[in-house]
Amino acid sequence: MSLEPFNRLVRLSARAFYDDITMKGDNQPKSGRGDNRGMAVVVLDALTRRQWVREEDLAKALKLHSKQLRRTLRFFEEEKLVTRDHRKETAKGAKVFSAAVAATGDGQQMVKEGEEKTKLHTHSYCCLDYAQIYDVVRYRLHRMKKKLKDELDSRNTIQEYICPNCGKRYSAFDALQLVSLTDEYFHCENCNGELVAESDKLAAEEMGDGDDNARRRRREKLKDMLQKMEEQLKPLTLQLARVKDLPVPEFGSLQAWEARANAAARASGDSSAIDSSKSSQGQGYGGTPMPFLGETRVEVALSGVEVKEEDTESDTKATSMKVLPPWMIKQGMNLTKEQRGEVKPTSKMDESSAPIDDKKSKDVKEDEKSIQDEYLKAYYEALVKRQKEQEALKKMQQESETSRASASDFSNGVPEAHAERRVGMKSKREEDENDDVEWEEVPPAGNTGGTYKLADLNVEADASGDDEDDIDWEEG
Amino acid sequence: MFFHITLERNMQLQPRHFGPHLRDKLVAKLMKDVEGTCSGRHGFVVAITNVEDIGKGLIREGTGFVTFPVKYQCVVFRPFKGEILEAVVTMVNKMGFFAEAGPVQIFVSNHLIPDDMEFQSGDMPNYTTSDGSVKIQKDSEVRLKIIGTRVDATEIFCIGTIRDDFLGVINDPGAAS
Numbered sequence: 001m002s003l004e005p006f007n008r009l010v011r012l013s014a015r016a017f018y019d020d021i022t023m024k025g026d027n028q029p030k031s032g033r034g035d036n037r038g039m040a041v042v043v044l045d046a047l048t049r050r051q052w053v054r055e056e057d058l059a060k061a062l063k064l065h066s067k068q069l070r071r072t073l074r075f076f077e078e079e080k081l082v083t084r085d086h087r088k089e090t091a092k093g094a095k096v097f098s099a100a101v102a103a104t105g106d107g108q109q110m111v112k113e114g115e116e117k118t119k120l121h122t123h124s125y126c127c128l129d130y131a132q133i134y135d136v137v138r139y140r141l142h143r144m145k146k147k148l149k150d151e152l153d154s155r156n157t158i159q160e161y162i163c164p165n166c167g168k169r170y171s172a173f174d175a176l177q178l179v180s181l182t183d184e185y186f187h188c189e190n191c192n193g194e195l196v197a198e199s200d201k202l203a204a205e206e207m208g209d210g211d212d213n214a215r216r217r218r219r220e221k222l223k224d225m226l227q228k229m230e231e232q233l234k235p236l237t238l239q240l241a242r243v244k245d246l247p248v249p250e251f252g253s254l255q256a257w258e259a260r261a262n263a264a265a266r267a268s269g270d271s272s273a274i275d276s277s278k279s280s281q282g283q284g285y286g287g288t289p290m291p292f293l294g295e296t297r298v299e300v301a302l303s304g305v306e307v308k309e310e311d312t313e314s315d316t317k318a319t320s321m322k323v324l325p326p327w328m329i330k331q332g333m334n335l336t337k338e339q340r341g342e343v344k345p346t347s348k349m350d351e352s353s354a355p356i357d358d359k360k361s362k363d364v365k366e367d368e369k370s371i372q373d374e375y376l377k378a379y380y381e382a383l384v385k386r387q388k389e390q391e392a393l394k395k396m397q398q399e400s401e402t403s404r405a406s407a408s409d410f411s412n413g414v415p416e417a418h419a420e421r422r423v424g425m426k427s428k429r430e431e432d433e434n435d436d437v438e439w440e441e442v443p444p445a446g447n448t449g450g451t452y453k454l455a456d457l458n459v460e461a462d463a464s465g466d467d468e469d470d471i472d473w474e475e476g
Numbered sequence: 477m478f479f480h481i482t483l484e485r486n487m488q489l490q491p492r493h494f495g496p497h498l499r500d501k502l503v504a505k506l507m508k509d510v511e512g513t514c515s516g517r518h519g520f521v522v523a524i525t526n527v528e529d530i531g532k533g534l535i536r537e538g539t540g541f542v543t544f545p546v547k548y549q550c551v552v553f554r555p556f557k558g559e560i561l562e563a564v565v566t567m568v569n570k571m572g573f574f575a576e577a578g579p580v581q582i583f584v585s586n587h588l589i590p591d592d593m594e595f596q597s598g599d600m601p602n603y604t605t606s607d608g609s610v611k612i613q614k615d616s617e618v619r620l621k622i623i624g625t626r627v628d629a630t631e632i633f634c635i636g637t638i639r640d641d642f643l644g645v646i647n648d649p650g651a652a653s
Contacts (some may be wrong), residue, residue, distance in 0.1 A: 158624050158635055161571075172635045173626040175571070175583040186571050197571065197587065288544040 005243050006130045007048040010081075012236045013137045014044040021075070039064070043072050044128075047082065052127040053258050054097055055084075073126050080136045085128045088120040097125070100261035127257075131248045138240060145159065148226045150220060161195040163188035170195065366459040477556060481518065484547045485510065487531075491540040506546055512579075512595050516627040518581040519554025531637065555580050562646060563636075565616045567619050568601040580632055584620060586638035590635055590644070596614055610645050617646040 018040040046062055047053070055073060059066040076082040150157060159172040168188055170178060178186040179197060198462040251257045485506065493501040507524050514520045526579060531545040555577070563575035563582055572585035582600075586595065593603040593612070602613035620636035620643055631643065638644045 157587070159572075159587050172572075172583055172585050173633055175585070175623065175635075176574070176633060185569075195571075197585070294568060 001059070003048075003249050006133070006249055006279075009239045009243050010048050010128060010130075010133060013133070013387045014041045016233060016236055017140065018044070036068070039068070040072055040075070042307060043069065047126070047128045049252050051364070052085075052097075052125050052254055053101070055124040055126055057098075057101075058126070070124070073124075077126075081129065082126050083132075084124060084126045086122050086124045087254070088122050090120060097123070097258060099257045099265060125254050127160055127251055127254070131250070134240070134243060134248065137236070141237070141240075144229060145226070148222060148229065151220045152226070160198040161186055162198050163191060163193045163195050165191045165193035169198075303471075328441055419432065422440070477521070477554060478522070478547065478557060479552050479554065479619045480525065481552060481638045482547060482549050483510075483518065483521075484545060486609060487544050487546050488536075488541050489544065491542070494542075499530065502530060502544060502546065510548075512552070514579065514632060516618055516629050516632065519552045519632065522553050523577075524548050524550045532611055553578055553580070555582075555625055555632060557622055557625055559622045560619065560643070561622065561636075562617060562619050565612060565618055568595075568603065568613055570595055570597070570601075573603065573612060573635070575620065580633040580634055582620060582622065582636040584618075584638060588623075588635075588639050590639055612645055619643050619646055 020037050021040045022037050042062060043064075043377075046058060048056070055069060056066060059069045061068065073082060073084060075083050161170040161172075161174075161178070162168070163170075166188060168190060170186070170188075175186065178189070187193065188195055252260075487502055487506055487509070489498070489502055489505065506527070507589055510521050511524060512521065526549050528547040528549060530547075532542045533542040535542050560583070561577045563577040565573055565575045566581075567574040570586070572583060572587075572589065573583045575584065589612075592605050593610070594606070596602055596604055600613050602611050604611045618638060620638050621640055622634045622636050624635040626633045
């Protein structure tokens, strides 16, 4: 789903058509001091770099007043370039979206159920609608050319008349009421002044010269305009031609996109972000208890990049070997290593999402797996190195903690990551990417444990037949 | 364009018309009421061809009037944008000329009259070509193309052009050449 040519199209058309639109209210004086023409272009450009975005966030990012931004977005919505979605949510439900946006999320704590707010604010989201943009730009160009050509051929334009006294405008349709009995001109209804025909709106009528010349000059002017227009819009028309055959990037409705993004975030091991999203979903969507019922087809948990491509290869395919959730594992169960989830994360994801053509995909995925394994090894080595450096620093401060950290250092790559957290340093989510596999080995003292998963799954079971989890026992 | 359609209308009849010729009186009243009128949606009703059905009369409360729902078929005329019509010129003006095509009035502004026709005022104002070969004056027949219609609730008004090919005067007027 290549966005780049479409983004270029959006940017070109923004600069061609919308670069002189002022966003000030009509009742405000347009002073020389505060003139924000061209802001529309900035907004459109910002939207090309984002998918679904909350308007408040966009306002903050662009350092604009949210009212102005809203006016701009409303304008674009009317121009059919942007789709907007207004949703009533609790403040926590709004965090669902943030979790989706920051696919890596940042340590949002799970809020206890008792603290839910029941006030519903309306949050507005917006997203570029590429399919419509393509059509709209083409239509606009077509209308521009048609208007000029019509004027050039002088056909099918409905005459307009203006009264020079009171400025009232009439169309040719009103001609019947305007005709006067006294002389042969049209007269205004109010002031009885003689009406003047408002000729060709694009080419101003020239007085003084004979009609011939005026007409010819008008034609010349129109031809000129047409030519200039073609020339100036050439890059845009080229881009349109290039984009014509490409599949249009489709983000779907806000909910669909959010669901996908959450799945991606989860697949990249981002537990607590999903956590808060799941719990708040139950509360945020108070009115609609099963928000994803219609969307179940879409999600397959994979590493973030592959999610969108895997959308169609759906979860109805049987998985080869299911990973059992921790609470299902009882003592003495005869499980394979895979079922315990002790296999590397990538392979687990690969297998859980195996499509019909198992063999083919397996081959491909094993290649990927080996590459990913090596990547992981290198990654953990780097982590180890960094950890060592940090320990060296910390040695002066807290000896006991550093010793603990260094001890766990050598045991496993990942608990070291946990140790990092325990030591109280902020860890970026990317480092925890492949964490979720190891959650069985780490005791629930850590923040990824069976307990949270338990709660999570429970909420899932209540809230929706949601398939974002790799464990697809729900859909049977 | 002409259409033959079925319309329905509620006709109210006064008690003095009740009697053996009730139905005839009802039909007569319908024709008087409807023929020649114009509705924005269907156009001008030119003629009623037959009365399909007269439903059961409903006596109104408080008065003795009876309402009959009548279904009838009629010929209607409705002009459309892009349609080409023949019309008869009724008035010529500096700003253009007015023509009538049956019940509908069409205005052709001078902007949509070919450039080579100039307005000439006089007791018979007209548009005429430089060599005098073609003249548009009152009672000339003209073929024109409708480029816009304005439809009110009970009125339809059109704008036309004679600028395109094959449009313009059809034959010389019966009046002075």
